[in-house]
Amino acid sequence: MSDPALREEGGVTVLALYETRRERERVASIEDAVELIADSEPSDAVCRKIVTRDDTVVYDSTRNGSIENWAAEWRLERERLSASEDVHACPHESPGCTAEDLCLQCAMDRQIERHSTSGR
Numbered sequence: 278m279s280d281p282a283l284r285e286e287g288g289v290t291v292l293a294l295y296e297t298r299r300e301r302e303r304v305a306s307i308e309d310a311v312e313l314i315a316d317s318e319p320s321d322a323v324c325r326k327i328v329t330r331d332d333t334v335v336y337d338s339t340r341n342g343s344i345e346n347w348a349a350e351w352r353l354e355r356e357r358l359s360a361s362e363d364v365h366a367c368p369h370e371s372p373g374c375t376a377e378d379l380c381l382q383c384a385m386d387r388q389i390e391r392h393s394t395s396g397r
């Protein structure tokens with residue numbers, strides 16, 4: 278079972294481009310896509326991509342290199358993001374306030390913090 282938090286809304290598409298054809302497969306999450314690509318290595322595909330539902334290419338084998346390296350980095354990034362979300366507790370109790378998307382009060386607090394520390 279993969280973490281439901283890592284599930285992509287609407288699934289992700291794995292694209293494999295070959296010299297003469299292309300294959301696409303729909304999976305539930307990026308983890309599943311990584312597994313699918315890793316399992317079919319080595320492959321004669323020219324290029325392989327992981328595309329999310331909003332058409333964002335998150336992995337491109339010609340640009341990002343091996344799927345193992347990319348997946349390791351992606352997992353670290355995910356951890357970092359979820360860790361920073363956990364750390365941020367809104368002191369103003371605004372719903373939907375996260376480290377990535379601060380509420381107005383928190384954004385102002387941060388501005389003040391920045392100004393007060395910039396002179397040191």
Ligand SMILES: [Zn+2]
Nearest residue numbers: 367374380383
């Ligand atoms: Zn806030």
